[in-house]
Amino acid sequence: MRRLIAFLYQNRLLFAFLILEAISVGLTVRSHSLHRSILNQYTQNSTASLHQFSSEVGAYFSLKEQNKRLNEENARLRSSLKQNYFSLYTQVDSLADTLMARQYIFRAAQVVNNSFTKRDNYITLNKGKLHGIKPGMGIICDQGLVGVIKDVSNHYSTAITLLHSRFLTSGALENTGNFGTVSWPGYSFRFATLSDLPSQILIKKGDAVWSTSYSGIFPPYTPIGTVEDWVQRNADQFVEARIALAVDFSSLRHVEVVENLLLPEKNELQESSNEP
Amino acid sequence: MKNGILKQLSWFVGIMLSQVLVFNNIELFSYLNPYVYPIFVLSLNAKTSRGGLLFWGFISGFIVDLFEDTGGIHSFATTLIGFLRPRLLRIVATQGGEEFDNLLLTGMGIRKFVTYGLISLWVHHFALYLLDGLSLRSIGSLIIASSLNAVFSFLVILLAVLFITTKKAKR
Structure with missing residues (x-):
């Protein structure tokens, strides 16, 4: 002793x-959790x-x-005000809007x-x-x-x-509507990854990527970014696209x-x- | 003696505030971020005990961690150089650093200060980057990133030290 x-x-x-x-x-470990x-x-x-x-x-x-x-x-918001629109619809059939x-x-x-x-x-x-x-x-x-x-x-x-390793959300391509997982691989704050896209779809450079309503956290059609380039991993049938972030x-x-x-x-x- | 402690504390607060308020906001080419605060541990009086070096290393890293929201990576890196400082100093000093007036540019001379500062900062940055992205960076990019950032931090420190010491000399 x-x-x-x-x-x-x-x-x-x-x-x-x-x-x-x-x-x-x-x-460090605790802050990652x-x-x-x-x-x-x-x-x-x-x-x-x-x-x-x-x-x-x-x-x-x-x-x-x-x-x-x-x-x-x-x-932009002012131009979308109701008073800026001229109504083409003359019949008034409802006072309280119960559809929205x-x-x-x-x-x-x-x-x-x-x-x-x-x-x-x-x-x-x-x-x-x-x-x-x-x-x-x-x-x-x-x-x-x-x-x-x-x-x-x-x-x-x-x-x-x-820009966080734990952040995952679903993003959909504007043109085809196919969705994948948006994640951030690190390195540059200008680019993220959109993975798990089916390989048969047509992707073009500059395709917009929007949020979906699947997670319910973000309103759908919030811009995430635009497609920069993409690769197909040989082992599986999925395409991984690199997207230039909108923000x-x-x-x-x-x-x-x-x-x-x-x-x-x-x-x-x-x-x-x-x-x- | 009391004056010395007061001076050390104000030096500490000054370095920490400038790191947190000024240098943390500098992001050159979007990934070079100067970390100047290790200079506090590196320039502590040569007579400081090894326990004292550990203590100040941990505290200074911990404060930066709180502000940067990075868990414990800065405290890890600065504790490491606090622990290794006597060994790092031995690269350029023969009597444990006590032959120098201070452990900055004016006391050590340009060649010894650059050697000592660069090696120490690289050790610090390497530990920092190692813990920051443990599973996600390859060893090559880890070495490149930590080396680039260490050189950048050292240049900023050199400028700051030159600025402070020439101002003192004029007085």
Whole structure:
């Protein structure tokens, strides 16, 4: 026993080193799992507020570009207002519209921390639990699909973006309607992969890839990207396409969080069908 | 003595804030991101105990991890260079670094500082990239990415050190 203690004492630096490295690896592994470490829950608020400060300062540098984008979006939305349309239909037959019900709610949020160069990338938004944000909601911006909310605190939320090894969603080709899995292989924030496409379909460079309504997280027809090139793996009958992403993740600032009001109902139904 | 600790702490806070607020936002060619904070551990007083090096290594990496949301990859890498520092220093120093006035450009001279800094930063970046994308990068791209980024970080450090030391000399 005394020799053991003497041994431990003699090599105390080595052991301290090994313990600290083990802690680091543990933290890394835990942050990769979907359940974020408890520690981050506590530190999130303080780091996020410093990020917000830095983001507010940084926002001035891209003000012009962001204003232009918002302007364009305003114009687009304004032109789709009902009052801009001249009705060709003269008969009025219904007062209350019972054919339409709201399915998606959009909440505007700003990105206060953004990463896009790592293997697994996260963004922090300045809206949280108090604003009605819940984990699992989708995020889109004016350019297209961005990511999914992962954790929320009272005033902030963090999200995994499309640029994350755990992020998978289904994407469909505009022309043929065939769908596959969108994932991110790493390396460049401008490109992602659309895999599991059947090999007999015709693909062209520049084909648009849209989100589908299968997951229920994103509204269908949200742009994801355009086809850049594709390969067929010899071993199977599937085609894998490389797509240029629609969203420029390096200049992400204004985003919208999507809530699908019918999602719980859909999930419940699907689960009950799965039961034997 | 007390003054020394205060100076060290303000140096620490300054480096950490500049890393988190400024350098984390620099992304050259979309994948070069300068990590200047290891210079704190590398430039700690030569008399610092090995336990102290480990401690500061872990703490500085941990803080960057919190802000970058990267789990523990930075603490892993900086703890590693904290542990290896005496050995890294032995490459250029004969008396464990105590013959130098400080472990920066002014104390070591350009050749020794470049050798010591570049090798240490490469070790740091290699450990960082190794843990960041363990299963997804090939060993070749791992070496290329960590080498490029280490050189870039070192250039940024060199500029920053030149800027700080010339300002002091003028006074």
